[in-house]
Amino acid sequence: MSGKMSLTTKMLVALVLGVATGFLLQAVPEVVIMGHSVNYLFVEGLLYFVGTLFLNGIWMIVVPLIFVSLIVGVTSITDPKKVGRVGGKLALIYLLSTFPAIGAAMFFGTVLNPAAGVTEESISAFYLEPTIGTPPGVIEILLNIVPRNPFAALSGGQTLQVIFIAIAIGLAIIAVGEAARPVRELFVSLNEVIMKITSVVMKFAPYGVFALLARTFSMLGLEAIRALFMFVVVVWLALAFHTIVIYGGALKIFVGRDPHTGKSINLATLFKKASPALAFAFSSASSAATLPVTMKCARNLGFSREMTSITFPMGVTLNMDGTAIFQGVAAVFLASFLGVNLSAGDILTILITATMATLGAAGVPGAGMIMLSMVLMSVGIPIGAIAFIFGIDRIVDMPRTAINVFGDFIYGLIVGKQEGMIDFAQFNSNTDLAAMEALEAMESGAAATAGGGE
Ligand code: ASP
Numbered sequence: 001m002s003g004k005m006s007l008t009t010k011m012l013v014a015l016v017l018g019v020a021t022g023f024l025l026q027a028v029p030e031v032v033i034m035g036h037s038v039n040y041l042f043v044e045g046l047l048y049f050v051g052t053l054f055l056n057g058i059w060m061i062v063v064p065l066i067f068v069s070l071i072v073g074v075t076s077i078t079d080p081k082k083v084g085r086v087g088g089k090l091a092l093i094y095l096l097s098t099f100p101a102i103g104a105a106m107f108f109g110t111v112l113n114p115a116a117g118v119t120e121e122s123i124s125a126f127y128l129e130p131t132i133g134t135p136p137g138v139i140e141i142l143l144n145i146v147p148r149n150p151f152a153a154l155s156g157g158q159t160l161q162v163i164f165i166a167i168a169i170g171l172a173i174i175a176v177g178e179a180a181r182p183v184r185e186l187f188v189s190l191n192e193v194i195m196k197i198t199s200v201v202m203k204f205a206p207y208g209v210f211a212l213l214a215r216t217f218s219m220l221g222l223e224a225i226r227a228l229f230m231f232v233v234v235v236w237l238a239l240a241f242h243t244i245v246i247y248g249g250a251l252k253i254f255v256g257r258d259p260h261t262g263k264s265i266n267l268a269t270l271f272k273k274a275s276p277a278l279a280f281a282f283s284s285a286s287s288a289a290t291l292p293v294t295m296k297c298a299r300n301l302g303f304s305r306e307m308t309s310i311t312f313p314m315g316v317t318l319n320m321d322g323t324a325i326f327q328g329v330a331a332v333f334l335a336s337f338l339g340v341n342l343s344a345g346d347i348l349t350i351l352i353t354a355t356m357a358t359l360g361a362a363g364v365p366g367a368g369m370i371m372l373s374m375v376l377m378s379v380g381i382p383i384g385a386i387a388f389i390f391g392i393d394r395i396v397d398m399p400r401t402a403i404n405v406f407g408d409f410i411y412g413l414i415v416g417k418q419e420g421m422i423d424f425a426q427f428n429s430n431t432d433l434a435a436m437e438a439l440e441a442m443e444s445g446a447a448a449t450a451g452g453g454e
Pocket of ligand 1: 287320322323365366367368369397404
């Protein structure tokens with residue numbers, strides 16, 4: 001794992017090395033020196049230490065990350081000049097569309113049950129014991145959303161409460177307006193700082209992942225490994241289903257045809273023209289980093305400038321169907337893997353928490369995984385269970401990020417058509433509008449410089 005490798009490569013190397021080391025540990029005979037088992041010291045000493053240190057790092061950032069990024073997300077939708085109706089509609093559709101995504105994910109997760117066949121033995125070998133309290137009823141869950149003590153909610157990591165406080169503060173900042181500008185700026189700046197800390201924690205991720213995987217696989221049987229493979233397959237399947245059925249259907253029903261030419265607006269054209277953004281999202285696993293590419297694709301797809309600048313920056317934070325799908329499958333999978341029965345109340349809680357968690361998730365690699373801890377916490381699945389899927393997160397992060405970005409195009413087209421902010425002639429044409437605009441901007445910049453900066 002040299003410093004020159006990209007994080008993706010490091011993660012993949014850590015994944016393979018971790019699994020291989022785990023198996024090796026199962027195979028090697030026990031070595032005892034001065035009455036101490038070296039194998040035990042390695043697994044329960046070194047691997048445990050590095051793995052737990054990494055998990056602590058995630059724990060450390062999760063509450064501040066969701067709290068601050070959600071406040072920034074909520075307040076960013078109300079730039080009074082741009083937003084209003086379009087922003088409101090988009091926010092609503094971004095929010096509501098997450099429910100069917102998680103619903104479908106949990107359905108796939110339950111029906112295809114990737115954890116099926118995992119025996120009692122392999123569960124008890126898994127080093128994290130489930131610590132399940134009595135699940136609260138639906139009424140309690142709803143009542144509990146409003147915290148009596150917001151500081152206790154933050155320090156105790158009370159998921160729904162943290163989200164509630166963040167939204168309340170965000171809305172209040174908007175309502176106060178000008179006088180609250182410094183507060184918003186403070187949160188925007190804090191967000192940068194927390195993102196920085198997150199990226200440092202992520203740098204440590206390959207080592208943490210190696211230790212966690214090696215320790216886990218030194219205890220897990222083959223059927224658990226098969227379960228992990230199935231988990232990845234189910235996430236990919238649920239993502240594909242969502243793209244084809246939900247996005248394809250939404251496009252047909254809500255966008256339909258070009259109002260001028262009667263030409264139908266199809267998924268394939270959209271896919272083709274959005275593909276630079278999708279490919280970038282896939283390889284970077286960051287919808288935030290993809291934003292500039294996404295916005296160029298949007299111009300080529302006929303989005304007006306205004307529509308582009310509202311839809312996509314908002315979508316980066318607020319619209320994450322792919323992440324929601326991942327969280328739905330993961331919650332069902334880990335519950336099943338640890339033998340936790342999810343009640344109807346739990347399902348509702350997952351639906352609400354995962355929706356809120358995607359609102360709070362920053363468009364950075366692994367954010368959905370960090371937010372998953374909040375979803376798990378909310379239904380009493382031990383957060384350490386994340387360790388089991390952490391090592392393979394990248395494999396599911398790449399496609400879910402691409403779907404997160406693709407969803408922005410779909411919902412943008414739906415709202416944009418209603419508002420008359422899409423040029424469908426451009427949608428169907430081959431003109432590279434974004435490239436032309438970039439050239440124009442360069443030329444006018446050059447002219448301005450030549451003209452004394454006017
Ligand atoms: N990587 C995703 C994104 O940038 C977020 C996630 O981890 O789910 O959209």
